[in-house]
Amino acid sequence: MTLIKKGEWIEETIRQKWKDKTVEHYLKERWNIPRKTLHLYRMEKKVMVNEEVVRWTTHLQEKDNVQLHVYEPEHHNVVTSSIELDVLYEDPHILILNKPIQMDTHPSSNEQTNTLTNGVAAYFQQQDLHTQPRHVHRLDKDTSGAILYTKYPLASALFDQLLADRHIKRTYIALVHGIIRQDKGTIQASIGRDRHHPTRRRVSPSGQHALTNYHVRFRDTKRNQTLVELSLDTGRTHQIRVHMSHLGHPLVGDTLYGGHAIKGQQQALHAVRITFKHAITDKEVAVTAPVSQSLFDPYQSVIKRHILL
CATH class of the missing domain: 3.10.290.10 (RNA-binding S4 domain)
Known part of the structure; x- marks a missing residue:
């Protein structure tokens, strides 16, 4: 259409x-x-x-x-900030970016101006698009990869519904400590807040239903690490980090959930692919996000051969 x-x-x-x-x-x-x-x-x-x-x-x-x-100008308080954006896909309705590590998705206060959303606000302004940038989903500060924004309120409503109906598929790659013996598996364990820590989550019978699928892509016995491809059937806060720690294989660099600190590095988690049937054009969209985190450098050939198809 x-x-x-x-x-x-x-x-x-x-x-x-x-x-x-x-x-x-x-x-x-x-x-x-x-x-x-x-x-x-x-x-x-x-x-x-x-x-x-x-x-x-x-x-x-x-x-x-x-x-x-649909493009009626909106008043919003998102400060524009000149941030170089890695655009993976764009059309008149949506924008998909490759978020770097060590960058928040959105501001937590009006004073914060160095987030990805601040950069998107500036990008929209350059396009003479005076609408509020809205992210359909978010990524943790130390998670890199594909993230989806909408360009006007109707698109936001339609893509939010697409996400709620689980029609947006997000695929991740992670490096975890230890060697996972099983080639494939599903982790089904509810996730709730950890009352002993303000930001941490934990597996809890009274928490929200959460399901993670994993597929081992490479076992690095020399480094005692496993490269894993993951997909989510739900989107709970810190879901992959909590589930892999629960499995006994915390993410490399993820000290909040039991991983070992790596000097100068963050957690080894990257949103590598996002796929969906476009809520407005009906076209099938499949976007891959190249991996720039140096922790994944030893595995780039595996990633390109088996994941970035």
């Missing part, structure tokens, strides 16, 4: 599939717009057909042009 950006609007030409459907049916079925957002669009007349405001009971005809007002 072809979408055209026209100033603050996006436009789609109606195909045979939506002929004779009402505007309301089209918006619900084609766009899967959440009820609250749908109500807002109705009240604020943010939908037009052939550049005219019409009743939502109007039946669409093939080759009609439907316009949605």
Whole structure:
């Protein structure tokens, strides 16, 4: 399906599939717009057909042009900061970046201006896009790799739903201490807060359901480390770090969960791939994030051969 950006609007030409459907049916079925957002669009007349405001009971005809007002400027408090961004994928609706280590995803206060979101705010401003940068998911400060942002509120609502329905698949690689003997496995253990530590999580029967799949990619007996590929069926805070520690194989460098400190290095965790069916264009999107953490350097050939396909 072809979408055209026209100033603050996006436009789609109606195909045979939506002929004779009402505007309301089209918006619900084609766009899967959440009820609250749908109500807002109705009240604020943010939908037009052939550049005219019409009743939502109007039946669409093939080759009609439907316009949605999506890029309305927003006031936000995210300070712009000139940060070099590693753009992996971009279209009029979303932006996927390769986040470096030692960088927060978003500010924890108005005074913090060196986060990835501050950099995205500046990037949007350069594009004359005056909307708040919204990350669909987040990565820990010391986790690198692919992270997804949206460019306007409707895209945010649609991709948030995609994530909630587990239709966004995120794949990670990690280096863990010790040699994992089993080639593949699933860790299913609920995760809750550790009442003895303000930021740490722990496996807890009363915690939230959490499931991690792992696949051993390389066993380094010389360094007593295992390179593991992981995918998540849930997205709990510190999930991979908690689960691998629970398995008896904490991440290299992850001192919070039992890993050994590596001088000048952080935890060896990288979001290597993100795949999904685009919530707006319906296209299959698969993006890989090259690994720059030096801890993974000895395994780059394995990563390129078996993971960065």
